[in-house]
Amino acid sequence: MRDVVVIGAGMTKFGELWEKSIKDIFVEAALKAIDDAGVDHIDSMYVGAMSSGLFVGQEHLGAVMADYLGVTPIPATRVESACASGGASFRQAYLEVASGASEIVLAGGVEKMTDGADVTEALATAADQEYEVYQGITFPGLYAMIARAHMERYGTTREQLAAVAVKNHRNGAKNPNAQFRSEVTAEQVMKSTMVADPLRLLDCSPVSDGAAAVIVASMEVAKKLKKNPIRVIASSQASDTIALHSRRDITTLDSVVRAAQKAYKLADKKPSDINLVEVHDCFTIAEITATEDLGFFEKGTGGEAAEKGWTSIECKRIPVNTSGGLKSKGHPVGATGVAQIIELYEQLNGKAGARQVEGARIGMAQNMGGSGASCVIHILEAI
């Protein structure tokens, strides 16, 4: 497979973007990415979106966005893998360039969640409709069960969960595109409204609108443009049972473990080689399990690592979610996986401003769908 690189990135601010349509925000992000890359055309494009039919009554987003972006007749395809739709979109763009079929491909992601749809019901379609949703379970409930099991088995504490939110809000406060640019204290997290015991409001990522896009290209294109390319040194994806009750152990997300093993192998790297990681912290517990399942900390010690500050930008052991993560940056589900790539792109180019991890050369992004039935992992390296 030939080398594939990222040469441009753009995103909207994440948040409640009531004055803009799903088309507006996608086009805004895509134009920024095209402008950043300095390309005069794209050969093809992908749109990651989870549930635009239920959220805004619009499917067929590939063609819709190609039209409004003014790039017809190029191929334009929507990719969906629940909250991992953005990561899956990036992966398809990567595969298309790797195949040699295209030289320059836009990988985008978008979701418009605040326009009036029943968000909890729409998100629940990422779970097993027949065996989970029909019984009344929702995503905060599923992750609350994971959290409770993790606390029981490993002694993870309420304070440790809160430490994730505190750190991610601290990082997000430095991110101009974040939905919440406010710091929170552990006490505020632990006193926030209960959502699904033990998860409280400030343990949960918000409902967001937003779009993100990157330009993926062959190394030949990057050289011609004299761009400073960031190379994709691993793209991996794994699935797991859709329903939580079918898993062998709900405190370990096997899709994350499997995708990580594959990614490290493809990149010929190990966890200690990674300078920063964006993980899918849809709930605080998800960051704790992810940092364990990705191999950064031993199983059961992710909570302790968060509490001790080992995941902060300052500590440098393994900065996690320097962007603010889903928790503070926001979580427009289809856009999230692409926004993670953007954070790596900025960090590896040394352009992350106040969030910069000094000397960062290798970054990882872990994007997840449902309660872990999908996981997409990418490792990027500055050349």
Added chain:
Amino acid sequence: MRDVVVIGAGMTKFGELWEKSIKDIFVEAALKAIDDAGVDHIDSMYVGAMSSGLFVGQEHLGAVMADYLGVTPIPATRVESACASGGASFRQAYLEVASGASEIVLAGGVEKMTDGADVTEALATAADQEYEVYQGITFPGLYAMIARAHMERYGTTREQLAAVAVKNHRNGAKNPNAQFRSEVTAEQVMKSTMVADPLRLLDCSPVSDGAAAVIVASMEVAKKLKKNPIRVIASSQASDTIALHSRRDITTLDSVVRAAQKAYKLADKKPSDINLVEVHDCFTIAEITATEDLGFFEKGTGGEAAEKGWTSIECKRIPVNTSGGLKSKGHPVGATGVAQIIELYEQLNGKAGARQVEGARIGMAQNMGGSGASCVIHILEAI
């Protein structure tokens, strides 16, 4: 790019499958395809589906189907391009194998449309939500406008539209998987219930449940399995404006023209080299415009060609929709593009039974989304 071949195929009967769930039918088709290919594993899978969120309240179909098929932890991704979702799914599988990332990939498609959802509303999400659907237009209305314009400009007649339905029902009557295995007369078509003038009930493809799957592999795998592979000699895709009113000419679908030009170029073939074609006859007029836009007949003469029988299996000029097409075989939207590939696979292997086109070596499939905002074309060749 390396050679990519199809080595197995399987589908459910198309129709009103009330006793089976969306999972049941996908797994049925996938297992048939795996069995037909004789493979002991698959590396990855794609699920083409248009609007499973609106139809059955289930998104995240990649992981759902990987789980129920028992193939976790492989990568599993849903692809959506409205009614071209199946073709897009096949294209992504093709690109993945071509890239070298995988050796054996399942490309599937599925839709469950008869379980109680508002089908017309769900299908309308393939059109422009803001400028078309909000004004009350539905797909029969959009294609009726295309038909009316074609009749005005080229003198296409009501009888010529009916000839498409008559021929496709004649072919479908010979297809054991077809939803309608009954022949119809031109008179029956022209006296059927008016849906959107000039299109009547028997001009429209039906609402269907169904699933289809094929196994895509590298030539190396095919050789090891001693399979008689069918090679994918072109994969192309194009987009057009999402709304019909934005087009330069509604009697020509530019996405079809563009994708066809690309496909002929990639395959180094011309229309006269094609032995049979499956076209996207969601309405009778769509088959007429497709046979013109694909270059089989001069613009404006597709109706005459249908009436004169030039598209029949018997005539051999260019047999169109030997499977019965969407019209008679049925149109579970996400499955349709994959089912088209299956018809080519069977024909090129000489296994199409009573529908067999004698000596068929090269086949084309044209799958379309919306009123032509997406078009995916593949050309397959027997080796």
